[in-house]
Amino acid sequence: MNNAKFLLFTVSFITFSFAICELVSLIKNRNKVNVAKAKIIDIQFVVPESMKKTNSKLAIVEYYANGKRCVSENKIIVPMYLEIGDLIQVKYFIDNPCLLYTKTVNKIFVAMLIGIISFVVGYLTQ
Numbered sequence: 454m455n456n457a458k459f460l461l462f463t464v465s466f467i468t469f470s471f472a473i474c475e476l477v478s479l480i481k482n483r484n485k486v487n488v489a490k491a492k493i494i495d496i497q498f499v500v501p502e503s504m505k506k507t508n509s510k511l512a513i514v515e516y517y518a519n520g521k522r523c524v525s526e527n528k529i530i531v532p533m534y535l536e537i538g539d540l541i542q543v544k545y546f547i548d549n550p551c552l553l554y555t556k557t558v559n560k561i562f563v564a565m566l567i568g569i570i571s572f573v574v575g576y577l578t579q
Contacts, residue, residue, distance in 0.1 A: 461575030465568045472564035479556050482546075486554045491516035491543040493535060494524065510535065514543055518550035525553045 491514035499509045511528040512535070523545070531541060544554040 455578070458575050458578045461571045461578065465571035465575060468564045468568035468571065472561045472568065475556060475561045475564065479558065479561070482554065482556070485547055486544045487518065487547050487550075488542060488544055489516040489518055490540050491525070493531065493537050493539050493541065496531075496535075496537055497528070508533065512541075514541065514553075516543060516545070518545055521550065523551040526551050527553050527555070529553055529555055 493512045494515050495513040497511045499511065500507065510531050510533055512531045513525050513528055515522060515524045517523070525543070525545075529543065535541065546552050546554055
């Protein structure tokens with residue numbers, strides 16, 4: 454087995470492991486999470502604002518959980534077109550309503566896709 458094949462199989466193993474961990478977390482927490490409409494109250498950019506193409510927005514939101522006003526303890530990534538005052542849907546933990554739940558099925562699909570591609574390319578590599 455050459456170095457390229459080893460690297461591709463290692464990447465495949467790591468991404469499959471990540472996908473399985475995300476899936477287990479998603480299943481484990483499915484009854485511990487609730488959904489709410491939230492208003493963006495603060496936005497920060499990951500890199501300087503002038504770099505529009507490679508930038509991401511992190512938002513702090515406020516929402517009501519069980520009649521109590523909560524400001525998120527953690528930040529979530531939001532699309533670049535959203536601004537302060539826009540409404541979005543968020544998931545939060547029922548036990549700790551001010552902590553947002555950020556796991557998604559998309560992470561599982563992306564990790565599985567990368568794992569499959571890495572495995573196939575590694576298998577086909579001479």
